[in-house]
Amino acid sequence: MAAERPIRILLAILGMDQHEAGAFAVARLLRDAGMEVIYLGRFGTPETVVDAALEEGADIIGLSCHSWEYRYYLDELFALLKRRNLDVPVVVGGSILSQDDRNEIQRKGVAAGFGPDADPDEIVRRIRTLAKARGAA
Amino acid sequence: MPTKRSCARPRRCLHMSERETQSGIPLKPFYTAADVASTDGDGSAREPRAEPGEYPFTRGRLASPRTRDSWIQQELSGEGTPRRSNEQFRELIDKGARGLDVIGDAPTMSSMDPDHPLARHAVGNTGVSICRLKDFEDLYAGLPLTELTLSHSLPPGAFAIAALHRIALRRGFDPKALRGSTILLPAYCEDCSYRIHMPYDLRMRLALDSIEFAAAEMPRFHAFLEDTYYISDGGLNGVEEMALGFVEIREIVRTLIGRGLDVDSFAPRIAILVNCRMDLFEEVAKIRATRRIFARMMREEFGAKDPRSWSCAITAHTSGLSLTMAQPANNIARGAVQGLALALAGVQAVEISCFDEAYRTPSHDSHMVSLRTQQIVQLEAGAGRVADPLGGSYFVESLTDEMERRILEMVTEIESLGTLKEVSESGWFRNLFQNAMTRRARAIQDGSEVQIGLNAFEIPEEQDRLLRDHSESKLEPCWDRIDEIRRFKNERDGAAVAEHFARIREAGAATSGNLVEPIADALEADLTQGEISGALRLGVGEVYDPLGRAEPPI
Numbered sequence: 001m002a003a004e005r006p007i008r009i010l011l012a013i014l015g016m017d018q019h020e021a022g023a024f025a026v027a028r029l030l031r032d033a034g035m036e037v038i039y040l041g042r043f044g045t046p047e048t049v050v051d052a053a054l055e056e057g058a059d060i061i062g063l064s065c066h067s068w069e070y071r072y073y074l075d076e077l078f079a080l081l082k083r084r085n086l087d088v089p090v091v092v093g094g095s096i097l098s099q100d101d102r103n104e105i106q107r108k109g110v111a112a113g114f115g116p117d118a119d120p121d122e123i124v125r126r127i128r129t130l131a132k133a134r135g136a137a
Numbered sequence: 138m139p140t141k142r143s144c145a146r147p148r149r150c151l152h153m154s155e156r157e158t159q160s161g162i163p164l165k166p167f168y169t170a171a172d173v174a175s176t177d178g179d180g181s182a183r184e185p186r187a188e189p190g191e192y193p194f195t196r197g198r199l200a201s202p203r204t205r206d207s208w209i210q211q212e213l214s215g216e217g218t219p220r221r222s223n224e225q226f227r228e229l230i231d232k233g234a235r236g237l238d239v240i241g242d243a244p245t246m247s248s249m250d251p252d253h254p255l256a257r258h259a260v261g262n263t264g265v266s267i268c269r270l271k272d273f274e275d276l277y278a279g280l281p282l283t284e285l286t287l288s289h290s291l292p293p294g295a296f297a298i299a300a301l302h303r304i305a306l307r308r309g310f311d312p313k314a315l316r317g318s319t320i321l322l323p324a325y326c327e328d329c330s331y332r333i334h335m336p337y338d339l340r341m342r343l344a345l346d347s348i349e350f351a352a353a354e355m356p357r358f359h360a361f362l363e364d365t366y367y368i369s370d371g372g373l374n375g376v377e378e379m380a381l382g383f384v385e386i387r388e389i390v391r392t393l394i395g396r397g398l399d400v401d402s403f404a405p406r407i408a409i410l411v412n413c414r415m416d417l418f419e420e421v422a423k424i425r426a427t428r429r430i431f432a433r434m435m436r437e438e439f440g441a442k443d444p445r446s447w448s449c450a451i452t453a454h455t456s457g458l459s460l461t462m463a464q465p466a467n468n469i470a471r472g473a474v475q476g477l478a479l480a481l482a483g484v485q486a487v488e489i490s491c492f493d494e495a496y497r498t499p500s501h502d503s504h505m506v507s508l509r510t511q512q513i514v515q516l517e518a519g520a521g522r523v524a525d526p527l528g529g530s531y532f533v534e535s536l537t538d539e540m541e542r543r544i545l546e547m548v549t550e551i552e553s554l555g556t557l558k559e560v561s562e563s564g565w566f567r568n569l570f571q572n573a574m575t576r577r578a579r580a581i582q583d584g585s586e587v588q589i590g591l592n593a594f595e596i597p598e599e600q601d602r603l604l605r606d607h608s609e610s611k612l613e614p615c616w617d618r619i620d621e622i623r624r625f626k627n628e629r630d631g632a633a634v635a636e637h638f639a640r641i642r643e644a645g646a647a648t649s650g651n652l653v654e655p656i657a658d659a660l661e662a663d664l665t666q667g668e669i670s671g672a673l674r675l676g677v678g679e680v681y682d683p684l685g686r687a688e689p690p691i
Binding site (some may be wrong): 017018023025028029042067071072095096098116117 | 242247463497605
């Protein structure tokens with residue numbers, strides 16, 4: 001059995017959304033949990049995210065959002081992932097995601113959504129479960 | 138091991154925050170005369186306790202507040218197109234607002250035009266979309282501009298100042314009659330919230346030129362509004378907030394004096410826009426300490442002689458970070474407590490963040506609730522009838538002294554690290570902001586900062602419906618506006634655009650000369666803020682579009 005490798009998660013913020021508080025907090029949380037976090041920073045697009053996910057061999061794509069731009073970029077992101085034959089789960093977290101928003105994006109194909117009240121342990125657990133299905137630990 | 142976020146027994150959480158203020162100042166069970174020192178933090182003898190309206194203005198800027206006018210009531214607003222925001226302004230004025238404060242959408246706040254490729258889903262849904270002189274005209278169409286306070290949370294302020302100046306001339310009144318403000322934050326704006334992608338020297342020059350221009354052309358206008366709200370609402374505490382604010386104010390004052398300006402020519406128009414969090418007494422103490430620090434600094438260190446230069450105008454916005462998505466109706470109660478804190482501290486203008494702030498830019502209804510909250514605090518509770526009602530309280534006086542001591546200590550620490558430019562470019566501030574964000578996230582997780590409904594007294598989300606549907610209603614981006622701006626750019630006078638683009642580029646490259654006048658001329662020639670910003674970047678040797686997606690007009 002192959003040695004377990006750490007989970008690699010790509011963290012990005014799309015468009016003109018520029019609030020980074022959530023992304024920093026989650027990056028710290030996931031690093032503390034032993035994951036490798038590749039923080040792509042602000043001003044991302046579906047193209048730059050998919051390119052980086054391919055290049056970095058990411059197990060998970062994480063989007064942080066503090067504006068509603070994610071609502072429009074998600075469709076483009078999923079279309080692009082399909083076109084590039086990249087089967088990486090997408091998780092979305094953000095200060096503005098309500099339960100209704102999380103239900104809506106999960107219908108679109110998002111693997112997990114986390115609102116501002118998300119339990120940190122639960123975030124780590126969900127991401128681990130998603131990554132394990134891809135052979136990471 | 139991570140502490141469990143949720144508190145089944147909230148008493149445990151509440152206990153943790155009882156021991157110290159939000160800035161970490163230890164609290165005693167009660168305070169006595171012995172806690173009110175007769176000397177300052179630095180050991181020097183304190184001047185006899187001054188009255189409100191007297192140096193060093195700890196107790197307030199004015200001796201006698203008048204109930205109806207004790208503070209200007211306004212609400213942050215702006216959504217969609219400038220025409221839509223103009224309607225919003227009229228609604229607010231109709232409900233009793235006496236000032237306006239306009240905030241831009243994310244592209245506007247970043248000096249990017251709505252037709253920038255990265256802006257396409259962000260136009261008009263987090264503030265108003267503004268990029269041309271016509272937009273400012275539409276924004277203020279039909280409003281009595283000389284009777285209102287026009288605040289602009291639109292950095293860099295040079296654009297709003299240039300536009301307002303030209304609008305006054307076009308409407309045929311003297312720009313000297315304009316009152317209002319533009320926010321300034323040249324040292325920090327790249328490191329928190331919205332970036333404008335300009336190097337330090339250019340950001341600082343735009344700030345200094347705006348102040349110098351307004352001091353001569355719009356002397357009643359606060360071109361020098363140090364916005365410590367903007368830099369602190371990622372999670373800085375009250376001490377850090379004011380320390381960073383003072384570091385920036387001091388640098389700007391020193392540089393303006395270095396340019397040969399008389400300190401009394403601009404100091405009376407320095408104002409500070411502070412954050413107001415939930416720690417009621419600490420926020421009161423912070424504002425009292427801020428007035429005292431400012432007065433002493435201006436008189437003793439910078440040699441200001443005009444008493445108006447010593448008393449700083451303070452305006453406040455209540456913390457968006459203190460509001461929660463969970464149980465949004467609780468945010469109304471938070472706004473009332475914060476509004477009371479500001480009334481007790483005595484400030485010149487107040488904005489209460491709206492109950493739907495955690496979800497969206499304020500709606501029509503939430504705006505009204507925030508304005509009504511201010512009116513209730515003022516006219517029913519009568520909190521502004523007396524200046525400095527907490528003056529003489531052992532606790533508040535002691536906390537004021539301690540806030541002053543800690544703020545000054547941090548100012549000294551930052552200034553010992555190097556010049557402001559060096560410290561800013563070293564990433565020290567960015568690091569501070571990042572650490573504050575993670576520190577705050579941890580405080581919510583471990584319950585040391587309590588937010589009712591979020592980490593104490595939670596209810597299941599399916600039961601949390603009060604004001605939910607209202608808060609969750611969303612604004613679509615104004616995609617039509619992108620087409621409108623594209624058409625506008627195609628149809629304008631290309632020769633004039635080329636001429637002014639070159640002029641701005643040259644003005645940016647030159648080491649002297651005020652930038653506001655050429656910016657105003659360029660706006661009149663239908664250049665946009667995105668283009669002018671790009672031309673300035675080219676002038677100082679940077680790329681036109683730092684995001685690598687927009688093309689220059691020529």
